[in-house]
Amino acid sequence: MEHHFGMDKVNIYFLNNKKQPLIISPRWDPSLSFLCSFLRENRTWIDETILRHGAVLIRGFEVKDGATFERAIMSYQPSLNCTYRGTSPRNKIKGTTSIFSAAEVPVNFPIAQHLEMSFLSAPPRQLYFGCLKESQTAGGETALCNFKQIIHDLPDDLCQKLLEKKLKYTRRQRRVGNKSSHDVSDQNGWSEIFKTTNKEDIKQMCKEEGEEVYWDEEENFISTWLSEPFQLHPVTNEPVWFNHIQVFHWTTFPAELFHAFLRTWDLRFLMRALYLGFLCIFKYALLQQQMSLNITYGDGTPISFWEMSIIRNAIYKNMVYSRWKEGDILLLDNFSTSHGRQPTYDKGRKVVVCWSNPLKKSNALKNCVDAKSSIFQGREALHSTAIHSKSIDDPVIAESHYEQDTLTDTDFTSLIGSIDSDTLKERDFARLNLSSSKALSTNEKQPFITDPSFWKMD
Numbered sequence: 334m335e336h337h338f339g340m341d342k343v344n345i346y347f348l349n350n351k352k353q354p355l356i357i358s359p360r361w362d363p364s365l366s367f368l369c370s371f372l373r374e375n376r377t378w379i380d381e382t383i384l385r386h387g388a389v390l391i392r393g394f395e396v397k398d399g400a401t402f403e404r405a406i407m408s409y410q411p412s413l414n415c416t417y418r419g420t421s422p423r424n425k426i427k428g429t430t431s432i433f434s435a436a437e438v439p440v441n442f443p444i445a446q447h448l449e450m451s452f453l454s455a456p457p458r459q460l461y462f463g464c465l466k467e468s469q470t471a472g473g474e475t476a477l478c479n480f481k482q483i484i485h486d487l488p489d490d491l492c493q494k495l496l497e498k499k500l501k502y503t504r505r506q507r508r509v510g511n512k513s514s515h516d517v518s519d520q521n522g523w524s525e526i527f528k529t530t531n532k533e534d535i536k537q538m539c540k541e542e543g544e545e546v547y548w549d550e551e552e553n554f555i556s557t558w559l560s561e562p563f564q565l566h567p568v569t570n571e572p573v574w575f576n577h578i579q580v581f582h583w584t585t586f587p588a589e590l591f592h593a594f595l596r597t598w599d600l601r602f603l604m605r606a607l608y609l610g611f612l613c614i615f616k617y618a619l620l621q622q623q624m625s626l627n628i629t630y631g632d633g634t635p636i637s638f639w640e641m642s643i644i645r646n647a648i649y650k651n652m653v654y655s656r657w658k659e660g661d662i663l664l665l666d667n668f669s670t671s672h673g674r675q676p677t678y679d680k681g682r683k684v685v686v687c688w689s690n691p692l693k694k695s696n697a698l699k700n701c702v703d704a705k706s707s708i709f710q711g712r713e714a715l716h717s718t719a720i721h722s723k724s725i726d727d728p729v730i731a732e733s734h735y736e737q738d739t740l741t742d743t744d745f746t747s748l749i750g751s752i753d754s755d756t757l758k759e760r761d762f763a764r765l766n767l768s769s770s771k772a773l774s775t776n777e778k779q780p781f782i783t784d785p786s787f788w789k790m791d
């Protein structure tokens with residue numbers, strides 16, 4: 334059996350039946366030094382686990398501030414990247430070299446689900462969040478969503494339309510941002526985004542990104558580029574929803590606030606949703622103004638209110654909302670698992686972020702119907718094999734079917750019952766234990782599988 338450092342000293346479990354995120358917490362040693370050793374020694378295993386579950390949450394260790402967060406992260410990923418061309422205003426955290434505040438926008442602003450910098454040519458491969466202060470009131474979660482699932486929850490015709498027309502981003506930034514704007518992407522000016530006022534330097538940076546840029550007579554920076562709506566995951570080859578439509582459509586802020594109201598029943602979200610709803614209809618629908626980072630179909634035609642509604646519902650369906658606890662560290666596969674901020678009215682909430690390994694997008698999905706049908710047929714075939722021929726006598730395969738939702742809970746339970754336990758290896762017990770305890774795994778305190786061989790991917 335392959336040796337993994339310190340696995341007997343941690344609990345590993347899930348908070349929800351979407352199995353996202355996977356949680357790692359200390360059994361008896363919460364020290365930062367143990368955490369750093371654990372992360373350093375188990376780097377490959379953690380990589381595989383992030384890949385498999387999309388998100389890993391490390392909870393209960395002595396991570397008190399930006400410096401200890403950075404120390405923990407760098408023991409896992411020594412080369413962090415500091416280049417940020419995204420849209421949220423961010424400040425470097427004191428006493429660190431690569432840690433930033435997650436978003437310097439008022440905490441009652443929702444930030445819709447997105448893969449970090451997905452609209453750039455090389456988004457970070459992984460993203461790391463740290464919670465230095467949790468929200469004490471409703472909201473404030475950094476919700477997650479499995480963007481590999483979105484293709485299955487969108488209608489074929491909308492997917493195909495997006496693939497055929499592609500997406501056009503138009504970025505229009507003032508020289509200095511407007512910090513009181515309701516548009517998050519308008520809060521940073523171009524001189525703040527590029528950290529320089531030298532236009533030649535900026536042109537060179539944008540050329541490397543494949544973007545043509547110019548400045549209009551009012552000194553506004555303008556850049557336009559086409560992008561694909563889906564990318565194939567660089568490791569698993571699954572189609573991933575890979576764009577920022579849901580963040581920069583003009584309906585975003587009122588829609589996200591209304592969604593937050595429906596979750597929390599906090600009337601302040603409803604009032605703000607109504608206010609911004611009227612404002613956005615007036616500005617963007619009637620006056621035809623544009624968001625600072627505007628997205629249309631590639632031919633310039635708008636993405637309609639109803640199309641946005643379908644897209645948003647597909648995302649909401651797949652979201653998980655784990656509440657932060659102080660000292661939490663969240664590790665994300667930024668090529669499969671999105672994040673976004675639920676609004677809150679607790680101004681004390683403090684979440685920091687860093688990222689690594691920019692990876693060139695080069696694997697766009699071309700045909701949605703083919704992709705969907707091949708995945709569907711693959712699942713159907715698995716299901717047919719599993720149920721009708723009753724040919725599954727290997728718990729590892731059974732677990733794999735269950736993981737892919739080709740077996741129902743009942744079928745899986747009956748298959749487990751048909752397997753002679755004497756023939757199972759220790760590792761297979763662990764696999765079965767994980768799957769059959771799906772219903773139990775909502776109990777956060779439940780000690781869970783610590784057999785490292787289970788987590789090794791095949």
Ligand SMILES: [Fe+2]
Pocket residue numbers: 447448449672
């Ligand atoms: Fe983000």
